[in-house]
Amino acid sequence: MRLLFIGDIVGRAGRAVLLDNLPKLRDAWSLDCVIVNGENAAGGFGLTEALCNDILDAGADCVTLGNHAWDQKEALVFIERQDRLLRPLNYPPGTAGRGAYLYEARGGARVLVMNAMGRIFMDPLDDPFAGVDRALTDCPLGSGCDAIVLDFHAETTSEKMAMGHFCDGRASLVIGTHTHVPTADAQLLPGGTAYQTDAGMCGDFDSVIGMSKAEPIQRFTRRISQGRFAPAEGPATLCGVAVETVDRTGLAKMIAPVRLGGRLNEAKPAWP
Ligand SMILES: [Fe+2]
Ligand SMILES: [Fe+2]
Numbered sequence: 298m299r300l301l302f303i304g305d306i307v308g309r310a311g312r313a314v315l316l317d318n319l320p321k322l323r324d325a326w327s328l329d330c331v332i333v334n335g336e337n338a339a340g341g342f343g344l345t346e347a348l349c350n351d352i353l354d355a356g357a358d359c360v361t362l363g364n365h366a367w368d369q370k371e372a373l374v375f376i377e378r379q380d381r382l383l384r385p386l387n388y389p390p391g392t393a394g395r396g397a398y399l400y401e402a403r404g405g406a407r408v409l410v411m412n413a414m415g416r417i418f419m420d421p422l423d424d425p426f427a428g429v430d431r432a433l434t435d436c437p438l439g440s441g442c443d444a445i446v447l448d449f450h451a452e453t454t455s456e457k458m459a460m461g462h463f464c465d466g467r468a469s470l471v472i473g474t475h476t477h478v479p480t481a482d483a484q485l486l487p488g489g490t491a492y493q494t495d496a497g498m499c500g501d502f503d504s505v506i507g508m509s510k511a512e513p514i515q516r517f518t519r520r521i522s523q524g525r526f527a528p529a530e531g532p533a534t535l536c537g538v539a540v541e542t543v544d545r546t547g548l549a550k551m552i553a554p555v556r557l558g559g560r561l562n563e564a565k566p567a568w569p
Contacts, residue, residue, distance in 0.1 A: 298329045298406055298444055298544065299568070301555070302472045303537035304479070304496030305363070306338040307507030308528025311499035312348065314535045314558050316355045323356040326539065326568060330402040331356055332410055332446055334474045334496070335382075336363040341508060341528045343368030344382075346375040353381055358400050361412040363450035363475055364419060385414035385450060386432065387423040397432045399442055406443040409436050413460075415451025415475075425449070426463055433467045438547040444469040445547065451475055454494050461492040469542045469549050472496050477506040479536045479554060479561075489548030497536025502560040504529035534559030539566035 301322065306315055315333065323331060333352050335344045343365045352360050359381050366384040367373055376382050376394035386396020397411040411432050413425040429447060438445050445468040449460045457473040464471050466488025473480070479497025486492050500507035505514070508526045515523050534556055541551040553566035 298402065298542045299327055300408075300444060300446060300470060300540040300542065301326065301328050301331045301537060302446060302448070302470060302496055302540070303331070303333045303499060303535065304474050305334045305336055305477055305498045305500070305507075306352070307477070307498050307500030307533075308337065308341050308530070310501045310528060310530050310533035311507070312338055312351065314533040315499050316351065318535050318557055319355040319357065326566070329404055329406060330358050330400065330408045330444065332359045332361060332448065333357040334363065334448055334450070335360040336365040336450070337498070337507065337528075339369050341526060344372055345369050346371055346379070349375070349379060349382055358402065358408070359383060359398070359410045361410070361448040361450075361474070363412075363414060383410060383412040385412050385422065385425075387413055387425045387428040389423065396428070399436060402444070409442045409445045411445070411447045413447065413449050415449065415453065415456040417456045418452040426460065429460070429464065433464065438467055438469065439545070443544075443547050444542050446470045446472070449473050454480070457494045461486060461490065465490045466548070469547050470538070470540045470552070472538055479556065483538060483552045483554050485549055485552060489546065491538070491540045491549035491552035493538050493552065493554065496538055497534070497556070499533055499535050501529035501531040501533050503531050532559045534561045536561070
């Protein structure tokens with residue numbers, strides 16, 4: 298099975314690079330399942346129902362979120378009727394929406410997608426390791442489903458690497474999001490789980506993690522806010538990872554970084 302995970306969509310520029318490329322990639326790369334993190338799609342802050350539908354219509358099977366999940370308050374409502382939208386599974390019990398769901402991919406394969414959030418330098422949510430462990434136990438790779446993808450939305454590289462190894466051999470892909478900068482550590486872990494610490498963003502890299510530079514620099518240098526953060530609007534780079542799994546086990550046999558357009562060096566999978 299061929300999976301594509303695409304990192305945080307940041308604002309209009311991020312949406313444009315996604316909508317321009319995803320329909321073509323879906324066919325050209327014969328993708329079975331596409332997952333997109335949409336937590337910054339609406340002006341950098343959260344996701345509206347209209348934008349969620351645009352991402353799904355462009356060819357995503359599932360949209361994940363993170364700490365910006367509820368920046369657009371309508372998300373609390375439409376997530377209840379949109380089972381293709383996930384928020385972190387370790388929000389407190391009773392939170393709107395769901396954090397894991399079993400999707401039917403192209404060709405009928407079953408793909409469990411999970412979204413969880415780290416706790417280091419982030420909101421103090423429930424234990425993501427315990428929550429992910431429960432989801433993996435409830436729907437084991439190979440017997441319960443054909444592939445498992447975890448979007449682990451976290452600030453620190455250590456917490457993300459720990460989660461990767463915690464899931465090694467039990468998930469097809471553990472991919473980090475939230476820091477918006479793609480890391481250079483795409484690898485197959487020893488147990489067969491594909492891993493990259495951060496997918497990177499879909500956004501303009503002439504920016505501070507997707508936002509126009511002036512206000513972040515002002516806040517770092519003067520410690521005074523002079524306005525709102527707004528997404529940078531130059532040409533964006535689409536960032537993510539492509540993964541190929543083994544049919545029988547659901548484990549990964551290949552992971553490749555994807556970077557298309559904008560300012561970053563291009564990277565693509567060498568599909569056979
Ligand atoms: Fe983000
Ligand atoms: Fe985030």
